[in-house]
Amino acid sequence: MSPEVTAFFDEATNTISYVVRDPKGSACAVVDSVLDFDYASGRTDTRSADAIIGFVREKGYEVQWLLETHVHADHLSAAPYIQQELGGRIGIGDNIRIVQDTFGKVFNEGTEFQRDGSQFDQLFHEGDSVHIGQLRVDVLHTPGHTPACLTYVIGDAAFVGDTLFMPDFGTARCDFPGGSSETLFASIQKILALPDETRIFVGHDYKAPGRDDYAWETTVGEQKALNVHVGSGKSAEDFVKMRDARDATLAMPKLIIPSLQVNMRAGQMPPADEQGNVYLKVPVNKL
Ligand SMILES: [Fe+2]
Numbered sequence: 001m002s003p004e005v006t007a008f009f010d011e012a013t014n015t016i017s018y019v020v021r022d023p024k025g026s027a028c029a030v031v032d033s034v035l036d037f038d039y040a041s042g043r044t045d046t047r048s049a050d051a052i053i054g055f056v057r058e059k060g061y062e063v064q065w066l067l068e069t070h071v072h073a074d075h076l077s078a079a080p081y082i083q084q085e086l087g088g089r090i091g092i093g094d095n096i097r098i099v100q101d102t103f104g105k106v107f108n109e110g111t112e113f114q115r116d117g118s119q120f121d122q123l124f125h126e127g128d129s130v131h132i133g134q135l136r137v138d139v140l141h142t143p144g145h146t147p148a149c150l151t152y153v154i155g156d157a158a159f160v161g162d163t164l165f166m167p168d169f170g171t172a173r174c175d176f177p178g179g180s181s182e183t184l185f186a187s188i189q190k191i192l193a194l195p196d197e198t199r200i201f202v203g204h205d206y207k208a209p210g211r212d213d214y215a216w217e218t219t220v221g222e223q224k225a226l227n228v229h230v231g232s233g234k235s236a237e238d239f240v241k242m243r244d245a246r247d248a249t250l251a252m253p254k255l256i257i258p259s260l261q262v263n264m265r266a267g268q269m270p271p272a273d274e275q276g277n278v279y280l281k282v283p284v285n286k287l
Helices: 047-059 079-086 096-106 181-192 220-226 236-247 256-263
Strands: 004-010 015-021 027-031 036-038 043-045 062-067 089-093 122-124 129-132 135-141 150-154 157-161 199-202 217-219
Touching: 004 047, 004 199, 015 047, 015 157, 015 199, 027 047, 027 129, 036 047, 047 079, 062 079, 062 129, 079 089, 096 256, 135 181, 150 181, 181 220, 181 236, 199 220, 217 220
Parallel strands: 027 062, 062 089, 089 122, 157 199
Antiparallel strands: 004 015, 015 027, 036 043, 129 135, 135 150, 150 157, 199 217
16 A cells, blocks of 8 residues: 655754555544744744644545654654644654653653653554554664654555665764664664665655755665665664764754653643743753
């Protein structure tokens, strides 16, 4: 089965969100949505999410799932906002508990912050499968970028989040707490073991030297042949050396501090004070 995939590109965070529909009906899922956030003013905006909501309403689709590939560090998830407007269940990998434990400490969250993943509607385990209408979704645990990263294999399409990027850009960084380049290499081998014609939809695109347009769709076959970090049979050892050296040069994503606090709560803001005010923390010299 080949799902109908519609991409929504957010230029501010280079994120691609997807609406994935069962071609035999109206059921769909939304993968990795974006809540716009202007850090300088502390203001949120729903422009990006509203584009998805408008599309789903216009087509008459029914949202069954809001799938997160991982706890994103570069944008806030709009899953709860889209859920409020359109319904659906919010799912993420069961290793979210590790991520909540790590960042619960970094942000000195009190005991009211549960680290058991209970903020999400469903925690997926390796090998789980669920349905979007009649379309089967198979869950692959693909950690490395973060401990909770998942790949959703939906019919002939794989939503790989931040594991593989476009072949000319390579792979995702592995230097966030709990990340591991060795683990990512092993996870990528699982994705590359899918049939060559499998369509791969990546979570981000930053263009690449010599490429003028954004792109987000490729195939397993193309990744195996051409991926600049892992293609044409590159060894785990070479990959780890390259990835770790490159990660040491990368700045933190602009929105990492607000993103982690919100996304580890399934896209909810921290609890409001008695007056209804909401605050995010900035941990000093912690990240
Ligand atoms: Fe990410």
